[in-house]
Amino acid sequence: MFARSSAATVVAAALAVVPAHADALADFYKGRQINLIVGYGPGGGYDIHARLLARHFGKFIPGHPTVVVQNMPGAGSLRAVNYLYKKDGATIGTFARNMPLLGLLGGNSNVQFDPRRLTWLGSTSSFTNDAYILLVRKDAPVKSIEEARRPDFPALVLGATAEGATGNDVPIILRDTIGLHVKQVVGYPDTASIFLAMERGEIHGRTVDLSTVKSIKPEWLKPDSDFRVLVQFARTTRHPDFPDVPTARELAKNEAARALIELAELPYALSRPFAAPPHLSAERAKALQRAFLAVHGDAEYLEDAAKLSLDVSPIGADEILRAIDRIAVAPPELLDYVRRLLAETRGGGQAQ
Numbered sequence: 001m002f003a004r005s006s007a008a009t010v011v012a013a014a015l016a017v018v019p020a021h022a023d024a025l026a027d028f029y030k031g032r033q034i035n036l037i038v039g040y041g042p043g044g045g046y047d048i049h050a051r052l053l054a055r056h057f058g059k060f061i062p063g064h065p066t067v068v069v070q071n072m073p074g075a076g077s078l079r080a081v082n083y084l085y086k087k088d089g090a091t092i093g094t095f096a097r098n099m100p101l102l103g104l105l106g107g108n109s110n111v112q113f114d115p116r117r118l119t120w121l122g123s124t125s126s127f128t129n130d131a132y133i134l135l136v137r138k139d140a141p142v143k144s145i146e147e148a149r150r151p152d153f154p155a156l157v158l159g160a161t162a163e164g165a166t167g168n169d170v171p172i173i174l175r176d177t178i179g180l181h182v183k184q185v186v187g188y189p190d191t192a193s194i195f196l197a198m199e200r201g202e203i204h205g206r207t208v209d210l211s212t213v214k215s216i217k218p219e220w221l222k223p224d225s226d227f228r229v230l231v232q233f234a235r236t237t238r239h240p241d242f243p244d245v246p247t248a249r250e251l252a253k254n255e256a257a258r259a260l261i262e263l264a265e266l267p268y269a270l271s272r273p274f275a276a277p278p279h280l281s282a283e284r285a286k287a288l289q290r291a292f293l294a295v296h297g298d299a300e301y302l303e304d305a306a307k308l309s310l311d312v313s314p315i316g317a318d319e320i321l322r323a324i325d326r327i328a329v330a331p332p333e334l335l336d337y338v339r340r341l342l343a344e345t346r347g348g349g350q351a352q
Helices: 004-015 022-029 045-060 075-085 099-105 166-178 191-200 210-216 255-270 282-295 299-307 317-328 332-346
Strands: 033-038 066-071 091-094 119-123 132-137 156-159 182-185 205-209 227-233 273-276
Touching: 022 282, 033 045, 033 075, 045 066, 045 091, 045 210, 045 282, 045 299, 075 091, 075 099, 075 273, 099 255, 099 317, 099 332, 119 282, 119 317, 132 156, 132 166, 132 210, 156 191, 166 182, 166 205, 166 227, 166 255, 166 332, 191 205, 191 210, 205 210, 255 317, 255 332, 273 282
Parallel strands: 033 066, 033 091, 156 182, 156 205
Antiparallel strands: 091 273, 119 273, 132 205, 132 227
16 A cells, blocks of 8 residues: 555655766666665565565666665564674665664664664655554454453463564563563574464464465465464554454553553554665765655555555655654653663563
């Protein structure tokens, strides 16, 4: 889906500016390969968005370089962003939406980047048309969100990927803010392996982008499928596809819990972020940023995105930096909670 009014404005602004040094830029990129690093394995939402961008991105960059996707899973995509931070202008990357938050918090020796110094290109999705959903099997021991919040009912067993990934964080946030009774099994290598575990009944479900399910497992969202949605995250209002499914904000135990949910939802404004390393020349940075926005107005790109049922609601580099600034000024007690949360998920503990 495409948020046409706001996205069209963003794309028009990108196309309105002609590079002052187009010839020099074309000489630099002509015949060059740009490596697009994806912080997850093949087949998941980030990988699908990256491969779609790679197919169309080069024609909007002066010199029309080839863009080649390279998957680099590890530590919830932290490995990829650390790698990107040390590369040159022939490398770009996409990684978890919570990486800027992780970079701002400090206190983690494994974080080797400053999110404010990255050369941000933008985000393919601002989550305008998306939702982060708790999707579970219909034969799970709880049949509704009310039962899933009762401690006298069995815990929902959810699958997640590597330490520190969004798939780990959200169930614990839901545990602490809405009382979700959950046990987490972490360490799955990628989305495909989690979906397979759900199909086999090894786990009850997972938290995941609605757009990812629409793209990879659309049959799971049909009324007669073996799966159901229990709650929506990263939504101020209920998604139109699920008018009867409550949002996390509606279920918050109190105002403090609601404030925590709102902080945790901020990174979704940069839901599918793309960046280049620091220290790019201003001309090359602007060329990549313009190309990133321009591709989202391309008819062929939009046609391919529609076939994949992807949410295309782009934002530019400036909006990403504004979102990072909003995270940075969050109340200290909420940021302290997130630090403890990330320490818990990095430790591989199970949420009870």
